[in-house]
Amino acid sequence: MKLLGGVLVAAGLVLSGCSAGPSKRTVELTVHHSQFSVGELRVRPGETVRFVLRNTDPIPHELIVGDQSVQDVHEAGTEAHHAHRPGEVSVAPGKTAVTTYRFGSAGGRLLFGCHLPGHWAYGMKGTIVVG
Numbered sequence: 001m002k003l004l005g006g007v008l009v010a011a012g013l014v015l016s017g018c019s020a021g022p023s024k025r026t027v028e029l030t031v032h033h034s035q036f037s038v039g040e041l042r043v044r045p046g047e048t049v050r051f052v053l054r055n056t057d058p059i060p061h062e063l064i065v066g067d068q069s070v071q072d073v074h075e076a077g078t079e080a081h082h083a084h085r086p087g088e089v090s091v092a093p094g095k096t097a098v099t100t101y102r103f104g105s106a107g108g109r110l111l112f113g114c115h116l117p118g119h120w121a122y123g124m125k126g127t128i129v130v131g
């Protein structure tokens with residue numbers, strides 16, 4: 001799976017360098033000791049990003065992409081599992097999960113993070129700058 005992830009990232013970089021057509025990029029996020037491998041992401045307006053979430057921990061995690069209000073809902077919510085919603089995915093221990101999200105107009109600032117109990121407060125989160 002590590003090799004596959006490398007291939008996906010390489011493909012994403014190639015696509016990012018291409019100016020023609022709609023862009024779709026792959027971003028690989030590894031979770032280790034309840035921390036994401038990336039703290040801040042930069043995306044282009046209208047860009048579609050395929051997030052590949054690799055969980056190296058022995059406990060479940062999730063990835064929630066959205067603005068502060070989205071994060072607040074999940075932090076307060078009781079939804080234990082996320083599936084089939086753009087930018088929201090759960091990942092089991094030792095597994096890899098994928099979700100795709102299309103970003104909006106320039107100037108936006110979104111957040112990503114995990115809302116399993118205590119994880120957000122522990123620092124399992126990051127920012128996404130659209131511009």
Ligand SMILES: [Cu+2]
Nearest residue numbers: 061062114119
């Ligand atoms: Cu977590």
